[in-house]
Amino acid sequence: MKGKVKKTEKVANGMFMLQFEAPQGFNVRPGQFVSILCPDLTLRRPFSCADFEDGAVTVLFKLKGKGTSFLAGLQPGDEIDFVGPLGNGFDISDKHALVIGAGVGIAPVYFLNKFLKQSHFVGAFKSEDEVPKDFEPDEVIIGGTILDHLERLIAEHKPEIIHACGPSVVLRAITRCGVTSQIAMEKVMACGIGVCKGCVIKLNRGGVVQNATICHDGPVFDGGEVVWE
Ligand SMILES: Cc1cc2nc3c(=O)[nH]c(=O)nc-3n(C[C@H](O)[C@H](O)[C@H](O)COP(=O)(O)OP(=O)(O)OC[C@H]3O[C@@H](n4cnc5c(N)ncnc54)[C@H](O)[C@@H]3O)c2cc1C
Ligand code: FES
CATH class of the missing domain: 3.40.50.80 (Nucleotide-binding domain of ferredoxin-NADP reductase (FNR) module)
Structure with a gap:
């Protein structure tokens, strides 16, 4: 999916916001996220949606490494490649x-x-x-x-x-x-779509412990079900 950058802005020390226009028909619920392709990086970078208004997605992110530095340098009109909405909300x-x-x-x-x-x-x-x-x-x-x-x-x-x-x-x-x-919840992710099992956590549902992926089954979970390791 392609998005068109509307705005990038430094909103706090080491924190930026990126707002981009999503294609028509795109919708997202609170708690869902988008995964953005960054140049020279194989794995897309996941970011929670911080807002969605008039077809524009907002993400808030902390500067960490290559991917987030790329995002911070985007200019209005630049195109981004993203997938989403991902996860449950x-x-x-x-x-x-x-x-x-x-x-x-x-x-x-x-x-x-x-x-x-x-x-x-x-x-x-x-x-x-x-x-x-x-x-x-x-x-x-x-x-x-x-x-x-x-x-x-x-x-x-x-x-x-x-x-x-x-x-x-x-x-x-x-x-x-x-x-x-x-x-x-958050964990470093690879596929982002529930396939690689790189983001598995354990849930206790009615006494039965089972695996769940943060990217596909989450990232939002009932707190009482999460088994902390
Ligand atoms: C579902 C989900 C939602 C997220 N939402 C947001 C958000 O709204 N805003 C935001 O700033 N970040 C969010 N993150 C974390 C974000 O994806 C990472 O900070 C980003 O991928 C780092 O990319 P990078 O290339 O800049 O840094 P990298 O070079 O990939 O990493 C730099 C450092 O950050 C660590 N790191 C990378 N990914 C994560 C991660 N997922 N959790 C903890 N540490 C990590 C690495 O181990 C490394 O030490 C989210 C992660 C997930 C899984
Ligand atoms: S990142 Fe691959 S299963 Fe979640």
Whole structure:
């Protein structure tokens, strides 16, 4: 699939946004991702959709290596080659939700939060200059970790569900906090379509442990089912 770049912009220290026009008929749900071809790299690079409006997909990404450096240098009008939407996406319900994004994990939950009627949206960042411009949550936590605030957030907002994306250590703690959770997970991916089994995790469904791929069966999982290794 071909996309046409509308905009690339630095939105925080080491973080960029890329917005591109997708072909007509393209649609994507919060939690789903796109995989973008980068020159000289065999494996496409996966990125959560941070927004989708008027046919334009937005991704937010941290500069890591060759692929993300290429994306950061794209200019309006440039063409990109992508596949998507990939993965399952979050459930969207009327439940009172606590929405948590840690670091660039804010991307998929920012998109999700736009669809939720009752939510409190919290973003956690290492420093002030890492808060992405135009993607600000309701509450920003700087320094430490979101886990220092989890008990307070649950007591204050009494969520029926927590939707989260961020580092595994954060997600693991969220799945153990006593509130139903849906978490968007990440792992280095190869095929991105459920074939190579390079992104397998274990789920415990009703006492039966089974394999699931993050790229195809996820990346969003019921927190209570994930077996942490
Ligand atoms: C489903 C999914 C959604 C993602 N969504 C986003 C997003 O919205 N924004 C964003 O910034 N990133 C996201 N990522 C991670 C992103 O795909 C990688 O950062 C990117 O592929 C790095 O490419 P690169 O060529 O710049 O770096 P590389 O040269 O490939 O890697 C640089 C360093 O980053 C590490 N790395 C590469 N891929 C990952 C990964 N998946 N997870 C952790 N470390 C990795 C490598 O091991 C290496 O140390 C997502 C990953 C997945 C699987
Ligand atoms: S990356 Fe190949 S199965 Fe997920």
